[in-house]
Amino acid sequence: MKTIERLSLIDKIGRELQSRMSYGDIKTYLRDFGVDSSKEISGVNSKWVYTKELLSDAPADTVLRIADELGIPHGHTITPAREITESVFWEVGHFRLFLSHLSIFKGTAANLQSSLRCYGISAFVAHVDIEPTKEWQDEIEAALYSMDALVAILMPGFKESNWTDQEVGIAIGRGVLVIPIMRGLTPYGFIGKYQGLDARGKTVAQVAWAVFEILITSPKTKSRMLSCLVDTAVQAASKKEFLEKLIILDSVEDLPAAHLERLREGILHSRILAESEDVLTMVNELLAKRGLEKILSSTATAAEVVQDNDIPF
Numbered sequence: 001m002k003t004i005e006r007l008s009l010i011d012k013i014g015r016e017l018q019s020r021m022s023y024g025d026i027k028t029y030l031r032d033f034g035v036d037s038s039k040e041i042s043g044v045n046s047k048w049v050y051t052k053e054l055l056s057d058a059p060a061d062t063v064l065r066i067a068d069e070l071g072i073p074h075g076h077t078i079t080p081a082r083e084i085t086e087s088v089f090w091e092v093g094h095f096r097l098f099l100s101h102l103s104i105f106k107g108t109a110a111n112l113q114s115s116l117r118c119y120g121i122s123a124f125v126a127h128v129d130i131e132p133t134k135e136w137q138d139e140i141e142a143a144l145y146s147m148d149a150l151v152a153i154l155m156p157g158f159k160e161s162n163w164t165d166q167e168v169g170i171a172i173g174r175g176v177l178v179i180p181i182m183r184g185l186t187p188y189g190f191i192g193k194y195q196g197l198d199a200r201g202k203t204v205a206q207v208a209w210a211v212f213e214i215l216i217t218s219p220k221t222k223s224r225m226l227s228c229l230v231d232t233a234v235q236a237a238s239k240k241e242f243l244e245k246l247i248i249l250d251s252v253e254d255l256p257a258a259h260l261e262r263l264r265e266g267i268l269h270s271r272i273l274a275e276s277e278d279v280l281t282m283v284n285e286l287l288a289k290r291g292l293e294k295i296l297s298s299t300a301t302a303a304e305v306v307q308d309n310d311i312p313f
Helices: 003-020 023-031 047-054 060-070 103-119 136-144 162-174 189-193 204-215 222-234 239-250 257-268 277-289 297-309
Strands: 095-100 121-124 149-154 177-182
Touching (some): 003 023, 003 060, 060 222, 095 136, 095 162, 095 204, 095 222, 103 121, 103 204, 103 239, 136 162, 162 177, 162 189, 222 257, 239 277
Parallel strands (some): 095 121, 095 149, 149 177
């Protein structure tokens, strides 16, 4: 996370705690995250400033964990406590979803991986993503310790496999969300407490949609998933891709205003999107339905005009 992003997130945390808590509650709350509340501060009579000063030297992971608990979107993944090899297969800005499956099911798992991408989800399929020259066990381990959630495709033979059972075990140990997809086997053992998704009679696309719905409703993944969906929308390579993600965003109930503001900001800084009237129309319809101010076409293109004028002749 860049310094400017960290400072911006601390500012948002300060605003949020200012509206929710007293000074004493803020001190207790931050102390529970390991923040030193005894250090010297300026004494300015502002809970917002008080929070910012206490968090000024807090580690980035601590700031991200606090933001997650408060439901503040940030689009970053919290670094696991243990040191791992950097995972190169995750798509930048996407939600990281590990697909635990038997090798005989790799074809359908790869199809699910493709279907999930339109939701801003980068799904890891071991038998597809790992290069033959890589140490495959290291790559799987790297994915397991950097994933945001895990899907377990339950079918006969799954619980007899040492690998899939260990993958689920790591997910449970890390406290990340586990989504069991039932394909002939019901959730068992420690994953028995999770509501299974019955895949019988469903297409790959329908299963992908159901997984997305779970991710945007679970307290463990909602903020991260919505952040990734918005970020991948504004970074879309084409208008078509953006509109597809906008339709998905429009289907989300109780979409937090912070995510819509991030969408507005992205539109204002994208030439492709800002100069497209149909894109602006759809975005403005989405903003209006949520009671937010519309984007003016002239405002959207103005930033680009100034930027063009700054380019040396």
